[in-house]
Amino acid sequence: MSRAKLSPERKPARKKRRSKQDDNTATMRRIAMLQMIPTWPKTMTTSEFHEKLKLAGYMVEPRTVQRDLLEFSQTFHYLSECRGRSIHWYWANDRAAISIRSISPEAALVLNLAERELQGLLPSAALKLLEPYFQQAREALDSNGATRLASWKDKLQVIPRGPQFEKPRVDAAAQSSIFEALLCDQKIRVFYRGRGQDRAKESVLNPLGIVSRHGVIYLVATAWSYSDPFHYALHRFTRVELMDERCSRPEGFNLDRYLKETRAFDLPTGQGRIRLKLDVAAEAALSLIERPLSAEQSVRELQSGEFRIEAQVEDTMELRWWILGLGSNVKVIGPASLRREILGCLEAARNRYLPSVKD
């Protein structure tokens, strides 16, 4: 259906193209264009590309943008969708990242280890945002490993710490709004279902910060116009709506300081460092020698075959947790207060079992 009837006379008066000092404009404009493509569910129309490119200094006609978008979609496999009279462009969210600086096989391997390490540490909705990178790593390793004795997948293993908890399910849309609000200092209207409550309650929050702890992400925020921050687990939000209003931030609020002062989340208290003295059984000592508690840790073998380990460490809740976890493999020698504390805790724990010998 060629409808070229051709205009008889056409102004050849062509708009003089910008004479940029540095060249390669076409390639650069195209790369810029590709980088503008948003990830689903966000999309962008051709005209929006045109405008953004104009802002970036690439003065071309819409037709050129159209052509480029169409041509490169075949090469890079991003998608389009006709809505109304415009075409909306986007990356499918499960597509691998494509780096101009490509990933080395070694970096891909580490990225794969990182992916597995993070499984227990971040909600799936959050990790999903990194999926393009993990995908890229997998693809790099796959393409690398043609004639291999074994697949790279059979060569990697990560041993997680602690039992594998179930991860709370975070709503992706809610998460997205919360992150955006946090970064852009906007208020949000939320429905939050508190612990033990069965109905979500509406409120307006001023996002102040995000805390990630053992696989749960919390939003620290003030509600309405109160000035006391509270924390809200991300997976308890049922609906989140960005508001136009700018969020109000308590005068001089600082997340670090806030967490330390309120002792929220068992953050390393930073009450100061203590000189920890431990007697450690041989089998447990080995891993401490492998990974010292501090750079200046000293280790001395005792007659008993145990090891006396001394190190300067932060006095935190996490430290107590770790010591208790080692069970009979460790004895705290000093500081005396910690020793008493641990001993007390062990006795309390043991005593819990005593009254109930019957059951």
Next chain:
Amino acid sequence: MSRAKLSPERKPARKKRRSKQDDNTATMRRIAMLQMIPTWPKTMTTSEFHEKLKLAGYMVEPRTVQRDLLEFSQTFHYLSECRGRSIHWYWANDRAAISIRSISPEAALVLNLAERELQGLLPSAALKLLEPYFQQAREALDSNGATRLASWKDKLQVIPRGPQFEKPRVDAAAQSSIFEALLCDQKIRVFYRGRGQDRAKESVLNPLGIVSRHGVIYLVATAWSYSDPFHYALHRFTRVELMDERCSRPEGFNLDRYLKETRAFDLPTGQGRIRLKLDVAAEAALSLIERPLSAEQSVRELQSGEFRIEAQVEDTMELRWWILGLGSNVKVIGPASLRREILGCLEAARNRYLPSVKD
């Protein structure tokens, strides 16, 4: 110093350029070229680029490649070095990744959380390989946050699990060789300083797998022509040299199976799942409700104010460690064997303190 004397007559007989069906070849060739640039300490000469591009189907003269490499180095800031008569091209290893599919602010935020989570979990030499991505995330967040009330850095916090151990220092070159050998099934000649030994010993290893555990990476490998795999902590290698020889892999070796069978690294034993019954103090129960042990976990409040929690879990060493870490906040009700075990462990731990009341 213009030395153009100009040849009087020049064959305009120009090599017909390939007529590829899909176009945009120039842009694609350049992107391909950029993706070929290795990261320092690897480098590539202009001729190597030319050859590789030819292999990839981009038939152009070396001069074109030269020109492109030079032109784009100004835009993308990769570096060159004259060695002999060739120019060697490379990315500085601290430069940010540049993605064709650019990172969203939310993904950048999660990548930043991931970076902090990983600090304790992977050696610095390994994390350094991911630095370009972290850098990219930081740059994305920086550029995003012009007129903000507070920097994004003051809005994020990660609470690590356990005390912050010192991380063993892995030699980057050694690590790189080991990873490459592992991925390419090559033997390596290594100098390894075993635990407690003060001198490194030479040997030839057949890399079989990598295990990451609590921040230490181990290489599982057979030595010389033995068939028993051993594990070697990456930070104990002092020198690693890739050999040309292909590595030998024990018949039917499988890392997963090997780790499970030998119980190396306290890997989740997978001896089967058990029905865990715990009585948990209210304050500890809250986080278990937030992050259940398993999807079907049941929680019941007892008259005592404690919570009876039941869940189907893997019976692992890590589970014991976790239970002990909770101290007096938890009492194991069942299975009976585990209950006995934990009680025994608590008593043993407590008894360690008794004989030494004097000190």
Next chain:
DNA sequence: GACATATGCGATAGAAATTGTCGCATAGGG
């Protein structure tokens, strides 16, 4: 329902960027 409007897209020609070619300079290697 008719019209105005915005967008998509084929075609085309003129303009500009691209690239093959040549000549020379330079730096190692034998």
Next chain:
DNA sequence: CCCTATGCGACAATTTCTATCGCATATGTC
């Protein structure tokens, strides 16, 4: 000291790119 591989400036022939036009189509408005 010559030989060879590489880098690079210059240039012109093309190729590629892109502004422009015309028309088709879908949507919103009156």
